Amino acid sequence: MAKFLKTFRDAEQIWLGLEDEGMRRKVFRLINHDLVGSKHFTMGVTIFEPGERCQMHNHPGSEEIDYILKGRALAIDPEGNETILEANDVMFIPEGEFHQHVSIGDEPLWLLWVYTPQGNLPPAKHSKD
Numbered sequence: 001m002a003k004f005l006k007t008f009r010d011a012e013q014i015w016l017g018l019e020d021e022g023m024r025r026k027v028f029r030l031i032n033h034d035l036v037g038s039k040h041f042t043m044g045v046t047i048f049e050p051g052e053r054c055q056m057h058n059h060p061g062s063e064e065i066d067y068i069l070k071g072r073a074l075a076i077d078p079e080g081n082e083t084i085l086e087a088n089d090v091m092f093i094p095e096g097e098f099h100q101h102v103s104i105g106d107e108p109l110w111l112l113w114v115y116t117p118q119g120n121l122p123p124a125k126h127s128k129d
Contacts, residue, residue: 003036007045016054016121024052032118042118045069046111048103054122056100062119064093066101071109074102 005011011030017023029035031043042062048054048071056078073085078098085091093099103109 005030005036011044014121017052022051022053023055024049025054027121029121031114038118040116040118042115044113046113048073048101048109048111050103050106050108052109053102054100056098057122058096058098059093059115059119060096062115062117063095064091064099064119065114066091066093067112069110069112071103071107072105073109073111074104076100076102 007028007030011028012035014027014029016025016027025046025048027044027046029042029044031038031041033039046054056076068085068087068089070087073089075083075085075091076099084104091099101109101111
């Protein structure tokens with residue numbers, strides 16, 4: 001049966017990076033096996049305040065699609081290449097590839113993400129390695 005969800009009412013809400021300055025973001029996970037019985041997808045929205053970021057990370061075994069709903073993002077790869085993305089831009093991240101998102105601009109970045117097969121969120125803490 002189809003599921004119809006309200007993002008801010010029905011999502012599993014997760015704060016990441018609260019103890020790590022510059023890494024704070026709020027995750028609204030909507031789709032995975034536990035939440036809706038999905039066999040293949042994990043999906044949600046992450047909101048980054050201006051200047052906040054996630055650490056350089058990957059999702060071993062999963063491909064990822066990111067869609068910018070609102071705001072501006074600086075996408076960074078492990079070689080330090082940077083690309084600015086804005087609302088309606090898309091990132092495709094191949095299986096296991098490292099990447100990082102940084103919220104730039106004056107408004108929060110709203111990032112819709114999908115992993116398949118199901119994958120884990122990046123770790124909450126920034127790696128100092």
